[in-house]
Amino acid sequence: MENVKWVWSYIKKYKFRICISLIMVLVASALSMVSPYVSGIIVDRVIKQGHREILFALAALMIGATAAKAIIRFTYQINFEKVSQGAYMTIREDMYRKLQALDFKFFDTTRTGDIMAKMTGDMDTVRHFVAWVIYMVFENAVIFIFAVILLFTINWQFTLVLLLVIPFLGWAAIKLANEVRPTFSAVRQQFSRLNSVVQENISGNRVIKAFATEKIEIDKFDRENEAYRQKNMDSANVWSKYLPIIDALAGALSLTIIIIGGILVINDQISIGELVTFNSIIWALGNPMRQCGWLINDIQRFNASADKIREFFETETSISNTEQPAEEDIKGVVEFKNVSFGYEGEEVLKNVSLKASPGQTIAIIGPTGSGKSTLVNLICRFYDCSEGEVLIDNINVRDMELRNLRAKISVAMQDVFLFSDTIEGNIAYGVPDAPYESVKWAAGIADAHKFISNLPEGYDTIIGERGVGLSGGQRQRIALARAILKDPSILILDDTTSSVDMETEFEIHKTLRSFYNNKTTFIIAHRIASVKNADKIIVINGGTIIEQGTHEELLKQKGYYYNVYLTQFGDFDAAAVKEVG
Numbered sequence: 001m002e003n004v005k006w007v008w009s010y011i012k013k014y015k016f017r018i019c020i021s022l023i024m025v026l027v028a029s030a031l032s033m034v035s036p037y038v039s040g041i042i043v044d045r046v047i048k049q050g051h052r053e054i055l056f057a058l059a060a061l062m063i064g065a066t067a068a069k070a071i072i073r074f075t076y077q078i079n080f081e082k083v084s085q086g087a088y089m090t091i092r093e094d095m096y097r098k099l100q101a102l103d104f105k106f107f108d109t110t111r112t113g114d115i116m117a118k119m120t121g122d123m124d125t126v127r128h129f130v131a132w133v134i135y136m137v138f139e140n141a142v143i144f145i146f147a148v149i150l151l152f153t154i155n156w157q158f159t160l161v162l163l164l165v166i167p168f169l170g171w172a173a174i175k176l177a178n179e180v181r182p183t184f185s186a187v188r189q190q191f192s193r194l195n196s197v198v199q200e201n202i203s204g205n206r207v208i209k210a211f212a213t214e215k216i217e218i219d220k221f222d223r224e225n226e227a228y229r230q231k232n233m234d235s236a237n238v239w240s241k242y243l244p245i246i247d248a249l250a251g252a253l254s255l256t257i258i259i260i261g262g263i264l265v266i267n268d269q270i271s272i273g274e275l276v277t278f279n280s281i282i283w284a285l286g287n288p289m290r291q292c293g294w295l296i297n298d299i300q301r302f303n304a305s306a307d308k309i310r311e312f313f314e315t316e317t318s319i320s321n322t323e324q325p326a327e328e329d330i331k332g333v334v335e336f337k338n339v340s341f342g343y344e345g346e347e348v349l350k351n352v353s354l355k356a357s358p359g360q361t362i363a364i365i366g367p368t369g370s371g372k373s374t375l376v377n378l379i380c381r382f383y384d385c386s387e388g389e390v391l392i393d394n395i396n397v398r399d400m401e402l403r404n405l406r407a408k409i410s411v412a413m414q415d416v417f418l419f420s421d422t423i424e425g426n427i428a429y430g431v432p433d434a435p436y437e438s439v440k441w442a443a444g445i446a447d448a449h450k451f452i453s454n455l456p457e458g459y460d461t462i463i464g465e466r467g468v469g470l471s472g473g474q475r476q477r478i479a480l481a482r483a484i485l486k487d488p489s490i491l492i493l494d495d496t497t498s499s500v501d502m503e504t505e506f507e508i509h510k511t512l513r514s515f516y517n518n519k520t521t522f523i524i525a526h527r528i529a530s531v532k533n534a535d536k537i538i539v540i541n542g543g544t545i546i547e548q549g550t551h552e553e554l555l556k557q558k559g560y561y562y563n564v565y566l567t568q569f570g571d572f573d574a575a576a577v578k579e580v581g
């Protein structure tokens with residue numbers, strides 16, 4: 001019932017159209033009684049009693065009723081299709097909006113294939129419910145009731161005998177509904193898994209080719225595919241157990257009519273014409289009974305899909321606005337006060353405190369997995385810290401308007417993602433109306449302008465999925481240009497130049513410094529060359545700050561930073577180290 005309530009919230013804006021359509025269903029169902037009823041009259045009045053003069057009028061009535069029914073039926077089917085398409089579009093829009101509102105935690109723990117399955121297969125089942133199942137349930141119920149009323153007016157005792165099958169039908173229908181529902185849920189779950197395997201296979205095709213694991217991947221797919229077939233079979237087995245029972249009950253009606261009807265005619269209790277009416281209307285009792293099995297299937301399919309979609313809508317996001325968020329301009333003073341954080345369980349950051357002011361460049365260095373990216377992810381609230389506070393301009397980031405906060409921060413992430421768009425579109429992603437000159441300016445700072453200009457289509461070159469291939473360093477520089485063009489108060493570069501050669505990287509950082517003298521910049525890097533000119537270098541190990549200071553100060557400390565320096569520069573710069581020391 002909850003699922004019907006939910007779908008009603010999407011279709012209630014079409015309630016006028018739905019009401020009109022349901023009235024049309026009533027009229028069409030009533031019209032379908034005309035032919036069986038008139039057939040009986042033709043037998044009794046025209047054939048038996050010889051009133052041939054009414055034959056033409058009765059035939060015209062039958063043809064008229066059949067044609068009118070066909071037109072009305074077509075109209076309401078189209079109407080329900082329109083309602084379903086309207087609801088389909090709105091649910092899809094809502095799902096997409098919900099997807100945008102979900103936080104990193106959701107995407108960390110949810111497979112893309114699951115989301116895609118909800119947005120395609122499950123959505124289509126809901127559409128089918130609105131387009132077809134709703135009116136079919138009503139149509140079958142109404143036809144059944146009309147048929148029973150008509151038969152009652154002819155001979156109520158005979159009608160009651162026919163209706164003896166109803167309790168058996170009800171029993172079979174309830175059993176089917178209860179047993180089939182869990183099997184449909186299992187089918188939908190397995191479909192999501194199958195989708196995930198295909199999606200990962202496509203995304204990871206390069207790794208698969210590089211490791212020549214096609215066979216393993218095929219086996220993995222075959223296993224999920226087989227499981228999907230099995231789940232579908234489990235479900236088919238349930239309804240193949242009950243559908244023959246329902247079918248047999250519907251079939252029993254014909255037999256009853258012939259036997260009991262024949263006896264009643266012989267005993268003069270009903271006329272042959274009335275028996276003809278009974279016989280011609282038998283479909284109006286049998287069909288709804290047969291359809292009932294299929295409709296239960298469709299309803300349970302709808303329930304399984306609607307459960308999944310509603311569960312998606314109910315997904316909680318831990319990162320959201322407070323009730324009265326501060327929407328102030330951001331100058332860029334960033335402060336971590338005794339910050340601790342862990343993803344699921346184990347602490348990744350432990351009691352971290354640091355402060356950065358506008359105009360300052362803070363470099364973060366440390367072994368892999370030490371918590372560098374995690375630390376900067378807390379600034380724009382990709383995650384919230386579990387202890388302590390992250391403050392910007394002395395305001396806790398949790399109290400700031402989320403969109404405003406993120407609008408003032410630019411992040412060039414470690415994993416570069418480029419959209420299927422032109423290079424210009426990718427650079428201007430955060431500022432879609434940026435003039436061409438500004439895009440070129442940002443590309444210039446990121447040292448990307450030269451290679452972009454050398455491409456045959458320059459800034460109009462399509463990249464990303466299905467676009468031209470770019471080297472890792474080129475992709476990083478486009479991502480960097482994208483972050484620069486946003487002109488943020490706080491710029492975060494998470495290992496953004498790791499694939500760029502050292503000389504280019506040095507030039508990029510030099511140019512950046514001259515343009516970013518009023519912004520707060522965080523640079524995460526593994527190379528000393530990328531961090532040595534920073535105003536403050538933070539060394540993180542195991543989630544805590546173990547050293548901090550300028551390049552010279554850290555060399556003097558002869559700790560982790562000093563050792564990294566020696567490893568990267570070796571004997572070549574030993575003299576310089578000695579000088580500092």
Ligand SMILES: Nc1ncnc2c1ncn2[C@@H]1O[C@H](COP(=O)(O)OP(=O)(O)OP(=O)(O)O)[C@@H](O)[C@H]1O
Pocket residue numbers: 108343344348366367368369370371372373374375414495
């Ligand atoms: N989304 C996540 N869910 C769970 N654990 C995570 C997640 N992201 C990172 N971690 C874990 O948190 C720890 C710190 O990761 P983080 O990415 O911050 O390290 P890093 O210092 O930036 O590493 P690198 O230099 O390799 O980029 C690692 O142990 C990592 O496995």
